[in-house]
Each structure stands twice: as structure tokens, then as C-alpha cells.
Amino acid sequence: MLQTRTGKRTGAASVKIAVDMVKEKLITRREALQRIAPEDLTQLLLPSFAPASRKGVAVLSKGLPASPGAASGRLCFSAEEVVERAKVADAEWEKEKRKKDKSKRTPKETFLLVRTETSPEDVDGMHHAAGILTSTGGMTSHAAVVARGWGKCCIAGAGDLQIDAKKRTVSVDGRKFSPNDVLSLDGNTGEVLAGRVKATVPEKISGDFATVMKWADEIATLGVRTNADAPADAKRARDFGAQGIGLCRTEHMFFDPDRIIRMRQMILAETQADREKALKKLLPFQRKDFIGIFTAMKGLPVTVRLLDPPLHEFVPHDAESQKELADELGVPVQKIKARVAALHEANPMLGHRGCRLSVTYPEICVMQTTAIVEAAIACKKKRIDARPEIMVPLIGTKEELRQLRELIEETIVKVKKAKKYTGKLNIPIGTMIEIPRAALTADEVADVADFFSFGTNDLTQMTFGYSRDDVNTFLPEYLKANILPNDPFQSIDVDGVGQLVDIACRKGRTTNPKLHLGICGEHGGEPASIRFCHQVGLDYVSCSPFRVPIARLCAAQAVLEE
């Protein structure tokens, strides 16, 4: 008797074998699709360290493999530092590119953002970093979620790192590293490596991979969209086969240094008139962003979510930054401190955010709608087929959506009139279903919604009563004791959260048979959850650009399993 073991194949091999076997008529296309493990495709899409290049490199620490991929770079200890150093590197790279002999070019400098944890204020720096390394937080921490969304390598919760952000050093395993030292992150294993390791660049979707994707699309009934907030991400997702944007968040658009100051001005305003003045200055930025995204996705739907996070995420919380802001705006620092204190919430997840902001500050909703409609008209005038959809977050009652829909529709009419645009726009208006009450009363809500998009991250938080930011205090014990079969933020909880999704789909379609149904939570890119989405009858899933091919395969497999 021979001892056997499952051979470990690379993603590329797994795809090639499947296609070859079909060519040789050993298996059918359907069988081929069923033989490919969805996660195998990850390797085809993200950079990774080839085992050979890792040889002899010291492993300094092991954290959670929060977002796959591989990255090396010099160390930055604040978001601002990444932005600044990346700008310098960009300028140098422009010079290098002028050298005709490619072999003589100095490679472009890359950076890692090294932090205890990250927060929304760091997003700009995270975006400019090649990889992110944190010493605290779990698989659903801010750093992990944002990085996965971008397909950016991230290691979270590497607890034995001692990060001194003031001295700009990180100590681990008896060694100390400074800003000019280089570390490498293996996002597939969570390993932090000393020095630079050469990464293998991923295959594009071509050859056998493209063949498999074509087969999958022929069988799948569930559509696949992407979550993307910037033209570059949108384009990449489109290259990966996304059939539209299912979630375009608008909050990240405000963190750019030119913009955050206007946002803060708006938040600090004491009257509606002052708020409108600050918002007016934000409008051109938003319009430009939307033109970029609509252009990248021309001919495909782009679901834009109105502002969602609580306002305190946009204001500085430390004394130094508050002082800076006061100087910049020419107001007493006490005023800033008072406003920040007033915005403080005991449970921000359950606080003044989502559509509640649009109800209390309708001018924000009006500005965002105006930017969307103006961008759509600008595109149409250039014969670019822009297809925006407006999504209102955090709806809990029909009346909230009815009133906001009225405001949005009025604004669309006004902007068309102001721009003297007489063509058709057809902008669907819908809502995220992320509050249990909205799912339970979906028949009422669907009466004023063109579409539902399940925000299963928040729906999971509220259905379980788990805060994603705090769940790591007990989740590991829950998994160990088999109270939960897996992390419900990674794979959808079919019995509880899934039940609400099912209730909402069925009830919603009773009053609105044309209701379009999708999902835009992180679950939209996870195989078991995608299977559930197919079974429950959703029209599409929306996921990170890098998970689009995985979702296309899973959508086909869900049909084949029936």
C-alpha cells in the first residue's frame, strides 16, 4: 500500500490542470469548475514571496494574515509620514523613468505603515503604503478591513512588536528597526521578515485563468460587482470582470488634506448657512471623484452610498491637532474641543450616523446628490454612459427612506434644471439593509426603494450584538468552545443573520416585485456566503476588486451544487 497525501498545488497549477483535463476530455467544464478551490485563485491575483526568495530570511514575528499579498518597504510610523515620503519617492521615480536603459533605473522606493492600530484618519497614509503592519487588532480591525478592500497586504495584531511612534522605532525579537530599515510582510502567513524579499508579480487574467472565468460566467446566475471608492480600484475590478460597483463609499473621499479641512469646517459650523458654505467647497471635489469613477465604469452601474460614519471620525482628537486646526480655521481651540466633546458617543456604532445624518443635516444629502447628478450630466455630455445609483445607508423605518427619497428626487430635478439637462438620467434610489428592523419591515421599506443592498457587516453586529471593534475580547474563546462554528464577520451566519436576509428578500418582493437585491458586506467575497446569497435569490454580490474572480467562480459553483 502506498502512503498518499493531498498534493499542494499552486493556484496556477490548479487552473491549468482543470483546463487541460477538459481539453483532453477527461472531465467536463462543469466538473473542472467544481475542482478549483476558490481561495487558490488568490495566489493568481496578488503578489507573493516565492519560497526560494525567502530562504535565509529571519522571521521576526507572526501576526494575523489580515489581508493577503506580499510587500516590502521602509518604515513609516504615521500616516502623514507615508504620504510625505511617498511623494518624494514618486518625484524620484519620475526622474528614473527618463533613463532609457531600464536596468539602470533605481527601483521605486516603497513604504510600510507601522502602527499600534489604524483609524479612519490614517486612510490616506494607508493608501500610499505598500503594506500595513499593526501590533493590535484582529481580522476585522480597521486596518484589516480597509486593506482587504484594497487588496493591500496587511498583518494585524503582531503583538510582540514594540512600536514607539514618537522615537520612530519598532523593536522585536531583540532587534530594533528605524525608518530607513526595510521589513517584508507576508500577508498569506502573517510573517514579518527582516530585510527585503523579492515578490512574484501576479498573472493577469489571461490564458487558462481567463478560460475558467468564461466558463464560470456562462453558468452563474448571480452577478458580481465590486466595492470601490476610486477610479483606479474601479478599473482594476472591471479588468477582473466586475459587472458594476455595488458599494462606492464616499467618506474616504474626505480625508485628503485639501478636503478634510472643508469637512471639518462643515462639522464646526453652527448654522445651516455656514454648513452649506463649507459643503459648497466640497462639492467640486466630490463631483470630480464621481466623474472619474463613472468614467472608469462606463456602461455599468455604480452604487454610491451617501455619507455613513459619525462626524467625530472626521475631527482631530489629540490636543496638538486640535490646536493646528484652530490656527488654520482662526477659531479658539476651546471651540474645537467643545465640538469634539459634543460629538463624543458612548456607542458610535449605534449612534448618529448613516441616514440619521441626512435627516438632521439634509444639506449633506443635498450636496452629495448634487455632486452625483452633476457628474452624471458631465459624463453624458461627453457621451460617457454614467449609471449612478444612490444608496441611503442605515435605514430602519420606511418613513426615513420616504422622506430622504423625496429630498433626493427634488434635488435631481433641481440640478437637471440648473444644468439645463433634458435627457434621461434614471437614477435608482435604494437602501442598505443593515439594521434588523429594516429587514423585519422590508415589505414597508421596499415600497419606497428600488433596490436593497445587504450591509452584512453591520447587520451581523446588530443581530448578534457584537461590536466588530471589540469582538476579539471574547470571540477566540467562543470559537475554542465551539459556541460559534466560525467568525460570523468572515462567513455569514446563515441561521440568524441569513434568516433576516431571507425575510427581507421575501417580504421586500411582496410589495415591490422588481426590487433589485444585492449584498455589499465583506461576506460578498467569501465562498460559503456567496453560496448562501445564490440560494436566497440575490441578484448580485459585491466584493473587493481582488475577490471578484473568486466570487465569479463561487457563483458558478453554487449553480453546479444545486
Next chain:
Amino acid sequence: MLQTRTGKRTGAASVKIAVDMVKEKLITRREALQRIAPEDLTQLLLPSFAPASRKGVAVLSKGLPASPGAASGRLCFSAEEVVERAKVADAEWEKEKRKKDKSKRTPKETFLLVRTETSPEDVDGMHHAAGILTSTGGMTSHAAVVARGWGKCCIAGAGDLQIDAKKRTVSVDGRKFSPNDVLSLDGNTGEVLAGRVKATVPEKISGDFATVMKWADEIATLGVRTNADAPADAKRARDFGAQGIGLCRTEHMFFDPDRIIRMRQMILAETQADREKALKKLLPFQRKDFIGIFTAMKGLPVTVRLLDPPLHEFVPHDAESQKELADELGVPVQKIKARVAALHEANPMLGHRGCRLSVTYPEICVMQTTAIVEAAIACKKKRIDARPEIMVPLIGTKEELRQLRELIEETIVKVKKAKKYTGKLNIPIGTMIEIPRAALTADEVADVADFFSFGTNDLTQMTFGYSRDDVNTFLPEYLKANILPNDPFQSIDVDGVGQLVDIACRKGRTTNPKLHLGICGEHGGEPASIRFCHQVGLDYVSCSPFRVPIARLCAAQAVLEE
């Protein structure tokens, strides 16, 4: 034609008229019960300022009538101050009581707690105060909820008060008041009055009031229990006709100065052994509390809820108190600061609390169960019919309750054995239904539960995604815009939260037809919500002692409305 208007009758008059009309055979008992407005009874149960005694007294400010009643007293600006001054007043009153001539006695000094807002650390001081006055917070702020639970007068959110806790003064309407000045609070109107106003002591349940209550009980099918954490409250509720305790919170029991130190020791412990050591010292306190409550409620059920709040509510958050604690425990203050920081949560409402504490620290559950069982045995040995029920809070999955039930049952067996008690105890073990997921999967949960008690405060928070502590940032606008017909924390939201209650009742009874069903959220004392509880088929409501007679009347009215 004559001009008519609804005559304003006092509660006493309304009851008397109803009884008189029955005596004169003008109306039936059923009609009489339907004619009494439930809120009219409030006046019969709490002290109030007679209009005559208020004459000429200046109204300084108007806040929210957060908890009805009336109180006068000198001003205390911290919980500790109330406790200290009340102790002195108690001692002086003991001396006064020795005077045989009652007219020569100096009346007992009373105190008002005056704070910007209150937190759980203030509970001891709140308990010793005659009334509570805050400058911030709404009808569901900490001060308001705790005060209503105790039937203690409270005015919340009197925003024009300027409270200087350091200087111990409160300024309002151009006047400044110091610790020895007296103010009066009218909890029925929210008015803050200058100086002392004579309060009218309420009628006991006797005479016509008792007659009406007897008629109500004959018709009602819904039982009425009370929420009470102390023997005095339990006794009062029993006098008001409560048929048991539906919610005995155990966390308030830890805030007494003798006990909080042990609790903090437990929280700071680094090993299970150290935690058990600290818990062992808390055990006798808990046992004593339970003996008191079981004795006061002998023959009636007492539903004890295991520890619910997150541990950070028990540790000091300001530097000074942290230093004091460090000195008291003989540990470096850094250790305390580090533990407090580690306990911090982004969204404590959705954090490490409720049964999650029992899963991660089973020794807390064991200590509390031991105290309950030892207390029951001690009572039984004195022929006091103790009837405890153990309620596990915040269950979200069947497996959580299955494992904790096993631990509780094992502990009961162990304690009986250790105490050599061979009699029957019959302690039902059940859960609160306050997490949407528990309601949705109630058929599974009921398989391991003897009873469900709907915790509609938290269920409302999670079903709507509203934090009770933060909801005042947008709720007023929601009510103004008619998005919500009323505050869902005051009157149950039948369409959403009520739907979950209904689902849980129906599903729960499919797997466990004997399942006992109750409600212990604040809604249990609110007329419209009580009607809903009757319609949905609950066995009982549980409410504050002072709302028990109101609930008895409402329970009868619900039958009569059918």
C-alpha cells in the same frame, strides 16, 4: 349651549368616582376599570407638591420630568458627598427619635444629588439622595432610568443649570446655590424650585384604590412582577401587589464601598486562581443580599439575572481614584491604568458583557450561582419558601445557554452536596431575550431554557441600531419629523421590536410548550406596551415597584379591550 372641557381630576378622585358609580349601579366594574387612566394612579403612589404649598415659590429652571414624585433637600455635588452627609443625618435622626414629643423633633435632613450626568459609580449616592437633578441627558439617561426604577424623583437635562462640581455651586436664573441651600424638585413637571416645598405623602393601597386593584386582578390574565434589587424595594413592590420579582439585577450589589474593592480585585486579577480568591470574598455579600430578597418575597418567584455590565463599569477611570485604588491594593498605579485601558471598548453596549462574561470567566457564574443556591438553602432551613430562578443575560445562540446551563446545574448539585441539603430546590434556568439573533432562533434556544424574559431595552437598541445613551442627538428631530410616532424606549415599537417578541414567543413554544414568558424591560410598566404583551401571549410583565398598580390596571384593561 354650554362650553365644556375635560375636568382635571386627581388620581384619588378618579378612583373614588369609579368606585362610587359602581356602588350606585350606574356603571359595571368593567366599565369602571376602563374609565381610570393608568397614569392617574401615579399620583396615588408617589409624593407630590400640593398646589397650595407651591404658591409664591420661584421656579428656577425646567428640565425633563424624568421620574415622577417630589423631593426637597440640601445640595450634594458628588455621590460620595450624599453618602457621607446622609450618614451624619441618619445618626442625628436616631437621636431625634429618642425625643418623646414628636413635635419637638427636628425633621430628618434630606439631600439632592446635583450632577451634570450620573454613571453607575454614582448609584450608591443616588440611592441615598431624596432626588436627583442633572443638567444633561434625556428621559432614558442613566439618572432617569435608575431613578424611575426606584420610584425616586428625578429631573434630567435641566440645561440652564451651571453646575460647578469643584466649587460645589449651582447657578441658575442669576442666582447661585451652595451645599447648604435647599432646592425642591417636582418630578411630575420637571420644575426646579427655590427653597423647601411641603410634599404630600401618598395614600397606601387601601380603600377605593384597593377595591379597584382587586377588580383588576380578577379580570387580568397577564401577571405582574417587579424589577427590584434590594429587600426594601421588593417588600414595597409586594405591598403594591407584585406577584414576584421578574428582574433582580446583581450588579448594583457590587457598588457598596466594602464590595467594590473586592470586585476590582477580581477584575485586576491575572490568573483564574486570583480571580476565584477575590470572588470568594464577594460570595458572602451576595448570599446575604439574596437571603434578604428571598425572605421579602417568600412564596413568590425571584428571577436573578447573572452579572450583565462590562467590567470597565466597575473600575475607576480618573487618575485620582486610580491612584487611591493602587494604594489600597498595594499595586503600582501603572498596572491599574493598563487594565482599565485594556478593558476600554469602542462600543461597550455590543461588547464583552452579559453571558459573554460567564463564558470567558466561568468562575463569576459559579460564584453567583453558589450564592443563590446557598441563600435558597439557608432560607429553606428556616422554613422560608425561597423560589429563585436563574436568568442568563444576552444569549445569542443556543450553544451559549446550553454550556452555561450545564455549568449552573453542576454548581447547584455541588452546593447541595456541600451543604448536605437533600430537599428539592427546583430552580428554573432561563434567559433574557434581548439580542435579535436569540429571538430569531428562539426554537433552538427554548430547547435549553425554562423561561424567556424579554429585555426590551437592549432589544430595542439592537433592533433599531440606536444607542440609548446617544439617541438624543437625533431622536428629537425624528419625533418632530414624524419618522417615529414616539420614543421606542418608552413605548414598545410593535412593528419591529414587537415582531421579534412575537416570533420568539411562537418559535419558543414550538420546541418547549411549557416555556414561561415575561418581559423585564422598561416597557413592562408602560400602558400601550402592556397591552401588546397581553396580546402576544406573555405570562407576565415586570416593572418598577411604583408602576406595579398601573400594570395591574393595564393588564385588566387589555382583557376588557378584546
